[in-house]
Amino acid sequence: MPVLTDVTPASQSALSIDREDLFPIREVARLTGINPVTLRAWERRYGLIQPARTESGHRLYSMSDIERVRTIRGWITRGVAVSKVGKILAKTEPLQALSSIIPDHLVQADYAQWQQQVHAAVSTFDDILLDQVYGQIFSSYSQSVVFQDILMPLWKLLLQRQDQFGQTSEWLFFDGFLRTRVLQRLLLMRNAQPRRVIVSALAGQCRELELLVAALFLSGNEMGVRLLTIGQPFDELPLVCEKIKPQVLVLFSNHAPSPELPHRLKRLAMSLDCQLLLAGDAADLAQESLAGSSVGCLGNEGMVMRQRLKQFLAGNLDT
Numbered sequence: 001m002p003v004l005t006d007v008t009p010a011s012q013s014a015l016s017i018d019r020e021d022l023f024p025i026r027e028v029a030r031l032t033g034i035n036p037v038t039l040r041a042w043e044r045r046y047g048l049i050q051p052a053r054t055e056s057g058h059r060l061y062s063m064s065d066i067e068r069v070r071t072i073r074g075w076i077t078r079g080v081a082v083s084k085v086g087k088i089l090a091k092t093e094p095l096q097a098l099s100s101i102i103p104d105h106l107v108q109a110d111y112a113q114w115q116q117q118v119h120a121a122v123s124t125f126d127d128i129l130l131d132q133v134y135g136q137i138f139s140s141y142s143q144s145v146v147f148q149d150i151l152m153p154l155w156k157l158l159l160q161r162q163d164q165f166g167q168t169s170e171w172l173f174f175d176g177f178l179r180t181r182v183l184q185r186l187l188l189m190r191n192a193q194p195r196r197v198i199v200s201a202l203a204g205q206c207r208e209l210e211l212l213v214a215a216l217f218l219s220g221n222e223m224g225v226r227l228l229t230i231g232q233p234f235d236e237l238p239l240v241c242e243k244i245k246p247q248v249l250v251l252f253s254n255h256a257p258s259p260e261l262p263h264r265l266k267r268l269a270m271s272l273d274c275q276l277l278l279a280g281d282a283a284d285l286a287q288e289s290l291a292g293s294s295v296g297c298l299g300n301e302g303m304v305m306r307q308r309l310k311q312f313l314a315g316n317l318d319t
Contacts, residue, residue: 144302
């Protein structure tokens, strides 16, 4: 449970700014998969985390602290030595923090500049340059911002322009590049936790990259995700779930839901021994028609999808 009392005077000024909930170290360990001994070492030996303290000396972590722990673990998983992570965070976090305090039009202008650099590499089919720009964007923004606000809008724009000569080749080049990179990220997290969540597309209602990015948004240190291949038959999902025994099945769709979809989902939910959730654009559009059923809606925004999934897994969010 969050803790809001017994905080030292030194930390009270910071807490008064945003009134964040604070969590004890055992809860942070549960949420991140990092044991308390390691958390203390990251604080004492490397200075990577600076939690608040109670008057009796107990550590209290904010949500931003928890996200920082996950970021640190992400860098270590990618092969960066823990002693080097501090230097990386020192370079990247000021840029990420700016996105929450500078005017929106300036943020959008920065997104557009990155998109121009990406498009310049794509238009010349320069995979080396594209990989460099891709890495630079990640040094400035979080994963959800990189895909949701920068890369995927450009991907969709190129997809819409395929009636122009050369645009199909550009889109295929960019699509292949992104699918490879997202798969790499999913594989890095594959063995971190038991894969309690299955993600599958509704047939014909999204492209492979959209499904991969959705799975990436839903993945994390505290929950493993298993992705079913595009084309998975809807009627065979109960069979797949019976064999795999997941805790949650997430169906993804970026199309407007058909009139019969809510009924099909409700029938499917009755045949499953796990929770059924809907994600993507269809989740927002079908939410009203699914109200009162056992089918939950995760929405279509990366951070929201992941947070709602965590709440469902913890039993803290009703369908």
